[in-house]
Amino acid sequence: MTSNNSTSIQDIHTAINTVNDPEYPGISIVDLGLLENIEINTAYEVLVELIPTFSGCPALGVIAQDIEEVVRGVPGVKKVDVQWLNTPVWTVDRITAKAKEDLAENFTVAVQINERVECPRCKSMTDKKSHFGPSRCRSIHLCRNCREVIEVLRD
Amino acid sequence: MNRSWDSLETFENFLDSGGIVEPVDEMPTEYRQAVFDFIEMHANSELMGGLTERDWIPRAPGLRHKMSVIAKTQDEIGHAHLLYMVAADLQIKTRQEMMRDLFAGKSKFHNVFHYRAKTWGDQVAIAFLVDAAALVSQQAVFKNCSYGPYKRILKRIIAEEGFHLRFGEESVLRIAEGTQIQRSMFQSSINDWWWPALQLFGPDSKPNDLLLRWHIKSERNEVLRDRWIQKFVPLLQGYGFTIPDPDLRWNKEENRWEIGPIDWEPLKRTLAMGGPDSARRISEASESWEKSSWVREALEKVAT
Numbered sequence: 001m002t003s004n005n006s007t008s009i010q011d012i013h014t015a016i017n018t019v020n021d022p023e024y025p026g027i028s029i030v031d032l033g034l035l036e037n038i039e040i041n042t043a044y045e046v047l048v049e050l051i052p053t054f055s056g057c058p059a060l061g062v063i064a065q066d067i068e069e070v071v072r073g074v075p076g077v078k079k080v081d082v083q084w085l086n087t088p089v090w091t092v093d094r095i096t097a098k099a100k101e102d103l104a105e106n107f108t109v110a111v112q113i114n115e116r117v118e119c120p121r122c123k124s125m126t127d128k129k130s131h132f133g134p135s136r137c138r139s140i141h142l143c144r145n146c147r148e149v150i151e152v153l154r155d
Numbered sequence: 156m157n158r159s160w161d162s163l164e165t166f167e168n169f170l171d172s173g174g175i176v177e178p179v180d181e182m183p184t185e186y187r188q189a190v191f192d193f194i195e196m197h198a199n200s201e202l203m204g205g206l207t208e209r210d211w212i213p214r215a216p217g218l219r220h221k222m223s224v225i226a227k228t229q230d231e232i233g234h235a236h237l238l239y240m241v242a243a244d245l246q247i248k249t250r251q252e253m254m255r256d257l258f259a260g261k262s263k264f265h266n267v268f269h270y271r272a273k274t275w276g277d278q279v280a281i282a283f284l285v286d287a288a289a290l291v292s293q294q295a296v297f298k299n300c301s302y303g304p305y306k307r308i309l310k311r312i313i314a315e316e317g318f319h320l321r322f323g324e325e326s327v328l329r330i331a332e333g334t335q336i337q338r339s340m341f342q343s344s345i346n347d348w349w350w351p352a353l354q355l356f357g358p359d360s361k362p363n364d365l366l367l368r369w370h371i372k373s374e375r376n377e378v379l380r381d382r383w384i385q386k387f388v389p390l391l392q393g394y395g396f397t398i399p400d401p402d403l404r405w406n407k408e409e410n411r412w413e414i415g416p417i418d419w420e421p422l423k424r425t426l427a428m429g430g431p432d433s434a435r436r437i438s439e440a441s442e443s444w445e446k447s448s449w450v451r452e453a454l455e456k457v458a459t
Contacts, residue, residue, distance in 0.1 A: 022318045023311075058226025061219070062321065107314075108307045129240065130454070134233025134315060135226075142240065147178040148304060149240045151311065 007076035009038050012046055015070040022059050027102050029063055033094020036085055045079040046071055053090045053137040060084055091155045103153070112154035119143035119150060126150055157181060170370050175303045178244050186369055190302045191245045193371055198238035199257050199264035205231030206440055207268060211278050223322050230315050241304045258441035260428040267351050269430025276344035279330060282323035284352040284387060290316045291383050292356065299373030331394040345391060346399045354422040356380035388412045
């Protein structure tokens, strides 16, 4: 890792920050806690290390492709290598407060911090209805008050 | 806050001014029924679509495609799950009753799932043409849907279907750049699926369509159908494939594609469960539901 290059880690970070989760348009994969590490060597070759929410997540290919594309667009970058790491394991604590807010507001999606999951709409208690939803990182809850059907991101 | 309306007229004024109905509101019976029917059909279609997708997990050409097909299956079944919950909450039918009616051939689902996908080319045609047709109609519903829970779920479904479309586009590109055998396989799939995909939008909307009046749908069937035609004719032709419509022509004055007359008989047959693959599809769905009953029973035991 070096900071002598004209292309900085910060430039690459800024570029990666524009890559959104393919299933949550507008929510950056950086805010979802997928970015683990960026390295750049003297030959301007970039290594981006990511961690998946779940190892078999179908979006991995698309996310890696999107990152490769934006990083290659950063002036000075000669080569990009995107790697998915096995460790550390992704947990919901890696999601930023901003992403949690955006998920609640724009997608009515809650994040499971502890046993108690609040309804993103009315803040009431919810009941878990099934452990899996449209993807393995989500369970389905129902709000006790407003009866909203909620997807809950969980580890 | 439980809102209620003293007449259908005040309710319609509320809808016309952009009002959003929530499950706790005391909505008119007719509206409740219309929303329920619409969501039930959508849920059924997601379930039948997911089961079609599932058939291709063992047959997908290569690991990457297999992963995509598995993921799409989970998405579709997950969408069905969310939609059945929203539908059941309207308290017209329970989830069990919706399943019972579907397996008895009494409930509607999209016409395209009354046909059989015989080759990988068919599967790609579904991912490309049919998924796009479904997406075009869902986007239009989402834009101006008056039933809150459905509108919010549609937003997430649309994001995921958009992701599926990327898979469809990638798969078509692969076939288009492939061997002569691959290209002719896909041409024959286009020949089989072009018209069913186009019929998915349904016949032209009637002037008194209640779904439009109550803002459950926001655009007329023919408008959506035309949007899809204008997009897919040039796309398929660009890849060097032929559209199976001898009357297709470019209207220079209006700058748009015009298609030949649509035969609505095949659509009517699918609605009466008399499509080429209706019986097998329904019995397979029912069988899969039976076979998985132990999972539901086990989960219920864990929950209690």
